[in-house]
Amino acid sequence: xxxxxxxxxIDLGTETTSVYVRGRGIVISEPTLIVLDRNQRxxxxxxxxxxxxxxxxxxxxxxxxxxxxxxxxSDFDLTExxxxxxxxxxxxxxxxxxxxxxxxxPCGLDDVNRKALTEAVRLAGARHVFLxxxxxxxxxxxxxxxxxxxxxxVVDIGAGTTDIAVISLGGLVVSQSVQVGGQTLDNALVDYxxxxxxxxxxxxxxxxxxxxxxxxxxLEESRSILVRGINQLNTSAGTIQFSSEQAQEAIAPxxxxxxxxxxxxxxxxxxxxxxxxxxxGVHLTGDGSRLFAxxxxxxxxxxxxxxxxxxxxxxxxxxxxxxxxxxQLISPQSRRAAAAK
Numbered sequence: 334x335x336x337x338x339x340x341x342x343i344d345l346g347t348e349t350t351s352v353y354v355r356g357r358g359i360v361i362s363e364p365t366l367i368v369l370d371r372n373q374r375x376x377x378x379x380x381x382x383x384x385x386x387x388x389x390x391x392x393x394x395x396x397x398x399x400x401x402x403x404x405x406x407s408d409f410d411l412t413e414x415x416x417x418x419x420x421x422x423x424x425x426x427x428x429x430x431x432x433x434x435x436x437x438x439p440c441g442l443d444d445v446n447r448k449a450l451t452e453a454v455r456l457a458g459a460r461h462v463f464l465x466x467x468x469x470x471x472x473x474x475x476x477x478x479x480x481x482x483x484x485x486x487v488v489d490i491g492a493g494t495t496d497i498a499v500i501s502l503g504g505l506v507v508s509q510s511v512q513v514g515g516q517t518l519d520n521a522l523v524d525y526x527x528x529x530x531x532x533x534x535x536x537x538x539x540x541x542x543x544x545x546x547x548x549x550x551x552l553e554e555s556r557s558i559l560v561r562g563i564n565q566l567n568t569s570a571g572t573i574q575f576s577s578e579q580a581q582e583a584i585a586p587x588x589x590x591x592x593x594x595x596x597x598x599x600x601x602x603x604x605x606x607x608x609x610x611x612x613x614g615v616h617l618t619g620d621g622s623r624l625f626a627x628x629x630x631x632x633x634x635x636x637x638x639x640x641x642x643x644x645x646x647x648x649x650x651x652x653x654x655x656x657x658x659x660x661q662l663i664s665p666q667s668r669r670a671a672a673a674k
Contacts, residue, residue, distance in 0.1 A: 338424050338432035340660055342653035343416070343454075344470070345436055347401050347493030347516065349620075350381070350415075351647075352423045353654035360423050362650075367411055371396045374410075380418045388537075403493040403512045404439035404467075406449045416457035426458075434459035435656055435663070437649050439494045440466040441510025463663055465656060466505060467491070468498035471618040473652030475642050479503060480662075484606030485613060488595060488631075489649065490621030492516045495591050497598045499606055503662075507601045511594045515621040517587045518543055525583035526562065530573050534562035547580040549588050549630035588627070592634045599635070614638030618648040 342353035345365070352361035363381030370376035371394050378395055379387050388397055400411035424432060434454050438447065447464055454462045468487040469479065477485040480503045489496045492515040498508035519539040526532050534542075538560065546558055557576040564571030595615065602610065615637055617628055622645045632639040642648050656662055 336428070337430040338428035338460075340433045340435070340657045341420060341423060341459075342435045342650065342657035343419070343437070344467075344650040344653055345401060345416075345438075345450075346491055346649075347399065347404060347514070349492070349646075350419060351650040352419050353650055353657055354423050355657045358654065359647075359650055361419055363419075365399050365401050365415070367398050367400060367415055368395055369398060369411075370394055377414060380415055401493070403514075404442065404491070404510070405446045406453060409449060409453055412450070413453045413456050416454055420458045431458050431460040433461045433463070433660065435463045435465055435653055435660075437467045437470050437653055438464045439510045440468055440496045440498050440505060440508040441494075463656075463660075465653060465663070466496070466498065466508070467494075467649055468496045468508065468618075469500060469505060470650075470652035470656070471642075471648040472498075472500050472616070473655050474648035474650070475616055475618060475652075477616065483613075484602070484609035486595075486598070486602075486610045486615045486637075488591070488615055488617050488619075488622070490514055490591070490617065490619040492621065495594060495619075495621070497595055499598060499602050499610070501606055501609075506603065506606060507598050509594050509598050511590060513587050513590045513594075514619075515543075518547065518584045518621070518624065521583045521587055522547070522580065525579065526560065526573070526575070527565070529579070530575070531565045532560070532562040532571050532573050533565060534560060538562065542575065542580065543584075543624070546575065546577050547584055548577060548625040549581070549584070550626040550633075551581060552577045584624075588624075588630060592631060595631065595635060599637075611637060614640045617641045618645045620646040 340355040344351040350365045364385040366384040368379040368384040368387050400408040406412045451462045468489045471489045472479045472487045485500045495513050496510045499506045522539040560575045628639040628641045
């Protein structure tokens with residue numbers, strides 16, 4: 334029987350959870366989703382991919398729940414159960430010593446939520462727990478020189494939050510986290526169609542509209558698609574023609590909120606690091622950064638070059654994986670704090 338379980342890295346996202354196992358790479362990337370009995374919350378029917386498959390197919394007594402909201406633990410017990418499932422699926426249970434686990438968190442997560450998440454991971458089967466800010470992990474995954482005396486500005490746009498940080502010498506110099514992300518864009522499209530077009534659509538339909546039509550800047554040639562939903566006027570099935578101009582109008586407030594947050598960070602960045610950022614640009618990571626023309630929109634509004642990572646959705650878990658393979662790079666203070674718990 335193996336003695337010590339391999340170290341694990343977890344990118345705990347609002348929509349997707351990825352798990353990296355030392356020496357094996359990324360072994361899990363599944364929805365952050367649980368399907369349970371509405372009347373018996375401890376009766377878990379499915380987690381991850383299986384739970385996503387049941388969406389829209391399950392009886393009324395089954396409900397889908399995401400235990401992570403805007404990067405924070407919204408349900409402690411369900412978070413523990415979900416993490417226990419992912420850890421056991423990744424490394425099994427045939428070890429005498431439990432694994433050390435590195436988990437990504439939003440840079441604005443307060444102490445109360447940090448303690449709650451740490452305790453949930455520990456109860457799920459971790460020997461020691463290290464919390465790493467998402468933009469720092471994403472910067473490592475992008476290949477930025479985070480341990481050099483050079484300023485790097487990373488904007489990680491996830492499903493629930495956008496985390497912005499200036500990184501230098503292995504730490505965050507200035508950071509900001511706002512509750513704007515991919516789900517915000519989806520909700521904006523849902524609200525726009527409900528208020529302006531009198532049609533109700535689901536989150537999945539909004540996600541498809543965002544991918545097919547939404548753009549942070551006006552398109553050179555206007556496009557439109559048919560969107561099917563429920564007509565609010567007669568509660569029957571309805572179809573509308575939805576244009577790219579309408580999609581841009583719907584998501585504009587969320588895009589402007591991201592610009593405002595980045596400006597806030599830039600205004601508080603030391604001049605020497607600001608000069609580095611002007612040369613190297615802003616680095617976009619996270620699945621939310623895939624929004625069409627978002628990089629050009631940010632560049633035009635900020636006056637700074639903006640670069641989109643090659644695989645933006647994988648940057649965070651790749652950075653967590655690098656730290657998992659080189660756990661000595663985690664600050665001594667974090668290691669001592671984890672060992673004391």
